[in-house]
Amino acid sequence: xxxSHVPPLDEEDPRAAPTLPHDDEAxxxxxxAMLSGDRWALDAVTxxxxxxxxxxxxxxxxxDACVHLYARGTTPDVIAVTAHLRDTKNLTRAGGPAYLHTxxxxxxxxxxxxxxxxxxxxxxxxxxxxAALDAARARMLTPSDDDAHTLxxxxxxxxxxxxxxxxGVDEETSTHPWTPVDFDAILDGxxxxxxxxxxxxxDGKHLLYPYAVHSISGEPGSLKTWVALLxxxxxxxxxxxxxxxxxxxxxxSVAARLLQIGARxxxxxxxxxxxxxxxxxxxxxxxxxxxxxxxxxxxxxxxxGVTEAMSLHGMSVNxxxxxxxxxxxxxxxxxxxxxxxxxxxxxxxxxDSRGRYAIGGQHKLAAVTGTAMKAVVVRSGGKGEHAxxxxxxxxxxxxxxxxxxxxxxxxxxxxxxxxxxxAWLDHPTSNFxxxxxxxxxxxxxxxxxxxxxxxxxxxxxxIRQGVKGNNSSIATAVDxxxxxxxxxxxxxxxxxxxxxxxxxxxxxx
Numbered sequence: 001x002x003x004s005h006v007p008p009l010d011e012e013d014p015r016a017a018p019t020l021p022h023d024d025e026a027x028x029x030x031x032x033a034m035l036s037g038d039r040w041a042l043d044a045v046t047x048x049x050x051x052x053x054x055x056x057x058x059x060x061x062x063x064d065a066c067v068h069l070y071a072r073g074t075t076p077d078v079i080a081v082t083a084h085l086r087d088t089k090n091l092t093r094a095g096g097p098a099y100l101h102t103x104x105x106x107x108x109x110x111x112x113x114x115x116x117x118x119x120x121x122x123x124x125x126x127x128x129x130x131a132a133l134d135a136a137r138a139r140m141l142t143p144s145d146d147d148a149h150t151l152x153x154x155x156x157x158x159x160x161x162x163x164x165x166x167x168g169v170d171e172e173t174s175t176h177p178w179t180p181v182d183f184d185a186i187l188d189g190x191x192x193x194x195x196x197x198x199x200x201x202x203d204g205k206h207l208l209y210p211y212a213v214h215s216i217s218g219e220p221g222s223l224k225t226w227v228a229l230l231x232x233x234x235x236x237x238x239x240x241x242x243x244x245x246x247x248x249x250x251x252x253s254v255a256a257r258l259l260q261i262g263a264r265x266x267x268x269x270x271x272x273x274x275x276x277x278x279x280x281x282x283x284x285x286x287x288x289x290x291x292x293x294x295x296x297x298x299x300x301x302x303x304x305g306v307t308e309a310m311s312l313h314g315m316s317v318n319x320x321x322x323x324x325x326x327x328x329x330x331x332x333x334x335x336x337x338x339x340x341x342x343x344x345x346x347x348x349x350x351x352d353s354r355g356r357y358a359i360g361g362q363h364k365l366a367a368v369t370g371t372a373m374k375a376v377v378v379r380s381g382g383k384g385e386h387a388x389x390x391x392x393x394x395x396x397x398x399x400x401x402x403x404x405x406x407x408x409x410x411x412x413x414x415x416x417x418x419x420x421x422x423a424w425l426d427h428p429t430s431n432f433x434x435x436x437x438x439x440x441x442x443x444x445x446x447x448x449x450x451x452x453x454x455x456x457x458x459x460x461x462x463i464r465q466g467v468k469g470n471n472s473s474i475a476t477a478v479d480x481x482x483x484x485x486x487x488x489x490x491x492x493x494x495x496x497x498x499x500x501x502x503x504x505x506x507x508x509x
Contacts, residue, residue, distance in 0.1 A: 021126040022055035026119040031059060032107030033116070034066040035100065037075040037289060041113035046070070048117040053124035061085065061094040062103070078104050110288075125162060132158040194398040196371070198300050198340040199231040201409050201425040202470065207391070207401055208340035210299065212370030213331045215306075216391070217345040222375035223389045225249075227411050228302045228342050229257055230423045236267045236274065240299040243275045243339065245291075245330075247312065248305030251276055261413075261423040282313045283329060292337065301339040303331055306364075307346060327367040340370065347374065371396050375411070386414040390428070414476070422472040443469050443477035444505050448486060451501035459496055481505060 030049070033041035046067055051060040065084045066076035074080055078100050085091040094100070136155040139146070146154075198208035208214050208231065218224040232242045246254060254276065255268055268274045275294045283291065295301060303309065307317050309330065315322035335341040345364070365372055372395035381387030391409040393402050402408050407428040414422040450466045451458060463478060464471055478499060481487040486505045492498040 020055070020130065021123040023119050023123055024056065026116040026123075027054050027056060027059050028103055028106055029108060029116040030113060030120055031062050031066075032103045032105075033110040033113035034063070034076060035078050035081060035104040036107055036110045037077050038110040038113070041110040042066070042070050042076070044114035045117045048114065049121050049124070053120055055123065055127070058093060058095045058099070061090045062100065065090070065094070128162045129159060132162070194400065196398075196400050198235065199227075199342075199425070200234055201427055202473065203427050205401075205409075205427070207371055207373070207408060207425075208300070208342060209370040209398060209400070210340050211335055211338055212397065213327065213335045213341050213343070213368055214370040214372065215343045215345055215364065215368055216373045216375060217347050218375035218389075219347055219377070221380060222377050223387060223411060223413055224344055224375040225304060226257065226261070226413055226423060227375060227389070227391065227425075228304070228344055229254070230261060230411070230425065231300055231340075231342065232274075232302060233258060233261055233263050233423075235300045236263055239273070241273050241275065241297050243277070243294050243298045243301040243334070244304065245277045245279065245301070245309075245334075246304045247279065247308035248344075251278060260421045279312070288333075291334070295334050295337045295339060298337075298339040301334045301341045302344065303334070303341065304344045306343050323364055324367070327364075332367070332369075335369065365395060368395050369397050371401050373408070378410070381413065381415065384415055386412065386416050388412055391425070414472075417472075417475065420472075422476070424470075424473070439480050440473055440477045443467070443473055444481055444486075447474065447477050447481060448501065448505035451487070451499065452504055457490055457492065457498035457500040459492070459498055463499060 030045055034045055045063075049063075051064045051067075054060045054063060062081065062085070065081045065088075069076040069080055069084060078097075082091065082097050082100055085094050091097070132155060135158065136151065139154070140148075140151055194209050194212070196206035196209050198206055198210065200206050216224045216227055232244065235242050244254065258268060259265065275298065277291070277294060279287070281287070306326075310317050310322065310326050313326065313329070315326050317323065331341050331343055371393060374392050374394055376390040376392055378388040378390055379386070389411040390407045391411055393404055393406045393408045395404060396402060409425040410428055412422070412424050412426060446467045446469065447463060450463060454466070458466070460475070460478065464474055467474055469477075478487065482489060482499075484505075486501065486503050488500045488502050490498045490500050
């Protein structure tokens with residue numbers, strides 16, 4: 001008798017249950033996890049057990065159907081598995097469509113698939129050992145020329161042949177999360193310190209790392225959400241997918257803000273680029289699958305409303321255990337799929353007691369694997385005004401952005417241009433006049449040099465064509481030169497606004 005596959009007794013035989021060890025519930029949980037389509041569960045199960053390890057024959061048919069589909073790149077959900085079993089004439093042997101739905105609906109949590117698979121393997125190994133013992137007992141009771149030593153050696157050989165993993169799976173390379181990581185692949189590759197690649201200042205410096213959890217916190221009105229939306233606009237403009245999981249706002253408001261600072265309608269209509277999620281129920285197994293699909297390929301993920309997200313899941317922001325569970329459940333899960341994951345959070349009202357991080361358990365700061373930042377208002381602003389916010393670093397896990405306590409950027413939201421709002425991040429050493437107006441001195445000098453070189457008045461269009469820089473930043477430079485008296489506006493042909501250089505601008509003036 002082969003010890004790799006010991007068939008169960010007839011299920012109708014009353015001797016079956018007490019005779020051979022098995023756990024029907026564990027088998028059902030394993031199959032339920034496979035039918036959920038969870039890739040980690042599928043990998044955990046298929047590297048632990050194979051079809052013959054099940055006690056019930058119908059479970060072997062279902063397992064093999066899942067493996068067949070998964071190996072060919074198809075998610076083995078109930079519909080796909082049902083179709084495959086029907087095509088192979090095994091649907092009735094597998095218990096029928098209703099039984100497959102029962103297995104799927106009876107799943108408690110896919111994350112425990114490895115635990116249940118180990119139990120199935122434990123019982124299968126016991127059954128195979130019992131079969132080997134029964135075979136040895138029969139041989140020892142049967143007269144033959146074999147001596148006792150030969151029979152015992154044969155038993156040892158049969159025991160040693162009992163498989164402890166599916167064929168082709170090396171026990172030493174199990175994919176279980178507690179298995180040590182193979183550093184050969186890491187050391188043989190390009191080993192570099194992580195670099196921030198998302199949320200750029202105008203000088204090209206970035207503030208967010210891929211595959212990492214970040215946070216930006218601040219008081220109401222500190223424009224922290226605008227900072228996150230600026231990152232979204234930047235990524236969309238580069239053709240990179242962006243995910244936003246919003247527990248606090250409405251899609252209409254988010255769309256209006258994005259369009260206000262430069263996003264285009266066609267970008268927001270493109271679901272392969274802009275993926276907005278507004279959940280009102282806790283994350284479950286089905287939601288996890290939808291979330292993974294939404295995050296796939298994204299370079300930025302924004303989570304707005306940490307307090308609201310934790311409340312929705314019955315967690316307290318003041319409980320570090322709950323904070324740890326939340327981080328693992330949502331932001332870490334998302335970041336592990338690749339995008340720079342930016343959480344938008346609140347700070348306590350008392351500035352003296354708030355410390356380095358947002359409201360709630362201190363584990364929030366410990367769980368940040370990228371940068372933790374806070375937004376501090378320099379100059380508030382509403383409609384028709386220019387608001388300025390400092391972005392201060394509370395933590396940088398990798399050191400590419402800066403040291404703790406450093407103002408790493410100044411965020412500008414300029415609504416003074418009439419119908420168009422400019423948003424940008426600048427180097428923190430940008431200049432401001434006494435009234436808080438931003439003075440882009442480098443561009444001011446370039447505009448001044450251009451007008452001096454041409455020797456005549458120029459339109460805004462001509463200045464933009466002749467001066468290297470962002471159009472909105474050039475407009476800010478021109479406005480500043482006008483305000484400070486370096487440029488005089490004149491009316492040209494057909495009512496065009498012309499810019500005449502009065503005095504050259506020199507940096508430091």
